[in-house]
Amino acid sequence: LTLLSLAALWDHVTMGEQELAFKAGDVIRVLEAQEKDWWWGAVGERQAWFPSSFVRVRVNQEDSGSESVESVEGVDQEETLSKDPRSQNSEQREQMRANVVQEIMNTERVYIKHLRDICEGYIRQCRKHPGMFTDAQLGTIFSNIEEIYKFQRKFLKDLEKKYDKENPHLSEIGFCFLQQDEGFSIYSEYCNTHPAACVELQRLMKQGRYKHFFEACRLLQQMIDISIAGFLLTPVQKICKYPLQLGELLKYTPKDHSDYEGVCAAHEAMKNVASLINERKRRLESIDAIAHWQVAILQWEGEDVLSQSSELIHSGELTRVVRAGKTQQRSAFLFDHQLVFCKKDVLRRDLLHYRGRLPMDGAETLDLPDGRHPEMGTVRNALALRHADTLELLCVLACRKVQDKQRWLQAFARERLRVKEDQEMGMEISEAQRKQAIQNARKSKQGKMKNISYPGHPSPLHHQPLHPLHQRHVTVPTSIPQQQVFSLAEPKRKPSHLWYTFTRSALFRK
Structure with a gap:
């Protein structure tokens, strides 16, 4: 029916x-x-x-x-x-724009109430029971949502000032998003820590007293019938919905409207905000995988890969030409900022030994023609890395096939572009997050060291070998809804939760 x-x-x-x-x-x-x-x-x-x-x-x-x-x-x-917005007359277009503006205002007001309910209904009550919740637990579960609540109240005030109640279609709300552009970056921390919040909540909910406590908080605050997990997902949904709402608003905003430029700029700005948050989340998953890869490498020396890098660009087998008549077979891993060389174990070919690295900052790539070279002898399908300022030759690398050589040349170009984009986007992974990833990987390895195949060589972990990543999402297309970026809340009768299946990279799986 x-x-x-x-x-x-x-x-x-x-x-x-x-x-x-x-x-x-x-x-x-x-x-x-x-x-x-x-x-x-x-x-x-x-x-x-x-x-x-x-x-x-x-x-x-x-x-x-x-x-x-x-x-x-x-x-x-x-x-x-x-x-087809272009076929509409002026009156119809104004009505459609008024509808979108009113939708933005109404959803913003409802969102503010949700944030207030979380802060006053849950966090305030949790702090009254230090025997049940430590400060660390509250930080894990609620992250910086109080900071988000404070920011969103100010943002709503700005929207209300620009909202024309009598003629909603004349409202100039686009510039409100631009004025608070940097403020929206606080969502990055919340979105990145949300998976940990879900895990901690699930752990606590297995105990009856916590389940009853959170339900009592909801009833006391007279909150709608949504679980605490559903409430805590609303900030993730909200930041990813802004580009969609602004895209819809732009569709019904004529070019001669006083808010047209503001809406255009706001639409791009919020797409970039959502993109940066999405990229940071993906990058955190990447550093976790890189950390697990590093601890599986035998005879590792020097600083951790994560001290400089946060993403694998490309990997493959190369021949390093030392001099005429002397070569070394290497498994090469190109990360942002550095190229790491490993050697396969003689007995266990699925294990790798560390054999050095080259910094990529200040290096440039040369496409070497096939033939004889004064110092390296005859080379085929080769490329060279040299210092961009001193022109000092750093290394010569030969590939099996010309197609492999082209892939490596493209990869080195992508590495430089990646570094540039990260600087422009403000992509940063904190020192604490990098160290935590390494600590977690080492703890994980210690738990698997009991399975020894022969002295001194642990069994390979599930994430070895390291495979290249060929795609990267820099922006969030307007046609893709928010659950593509972060999955939506699960309804009560929907059998499976989507969050844990989102963007799980198969980067290090067999």
Whole structure:
């Protein structure tokens, strides 16, 4: 039985078989709408869950009853209008812009209430029970959400000043996002630590007293019927939804509108914010994998890879030409800022021995022609690294095939581009995060050292060998919804949680 036919507001790219995929403008038949965040619907013959926020529907989350929906005629009208904004007349366009502005304002107010409920309903009560929660636990679970609450209150005040209640379509809210551009960066810490918060919450919820305590906090604060895990996911959802909302606002903002330039700039700025947060999260996963790789390398010397690097660019087998008649077979790993050389173990070919590194900062790559060279003899499919200032030759590397050589030349170019982009984006991994990754990897290795194949050589860990990464997402496309960046909250009856399957790199798996 179809309850209502609604128009999709954004594309919904699925991350599992239990989710319903659709494109913006598609008609979705709602079959069940008992859940607040996820509804059961159908597109064509396929039925599955979809997020209610992705359709043109107003959901009154403050009401403990059922959802309140605007008129079906209004939805049908918006479905027609959203297909081609260029064909709309001025009055229709103004109405559509007013709808988007009002949606931004309404969702912002609801979000502020959620943040207030978390800070006053949960954190304040937790601090009254030091016997149940340590400061470290509270920091893990709630991260910097109080700082986010303070920032968002100021941001909402700015929006309210620019919001025209009488003529919402005339509101100039674009520049509000630009004024607070740097402030949104505080979400990075929260999003990066959210997986750890989920783990800690799951651990505590196994004990009845914590489960009852959090439920009592919710009832005392008169919060809506969402678990604490659902509330703690709202900041992750919010920061990733801003580019989508601004993209929709831009669609209905004519070029002669006083807010057009502001909305354009805000749209790009918030895409960059979401992109940087996403990239930092991915980079933290990368350093964790790199740390596990390093502790599996035998006879490691010198500083950790993570002291300078945070991502693997490329890896493969190379022949290092020392001089005419003398070569060395090496497994090479190109990270940002450095190239690491290893040698395969004589008996265990899946084990690697450390054999040195070269700094890439200040180095340049040369494509060597095939033939005889004065110092290196005859070389084929070779390239050289030399110091950019002194022109001192650092090393000569030969590949088996010309295709391999081209891949390495491209990889060295990507490494320099990666370093430049990181500087421009402000990509930074703290010293504490790097050290923690190494400590975790060493603890993990110690737990596996009991399985010894022969003296002095531990069995290879599951992440060996290290494979190259060929893709990197620099920006978040506007057509991809927020659960592509960070997965959405799980409805009560949805069997599987999406968070733990998001962007898990297979970088170090067999």
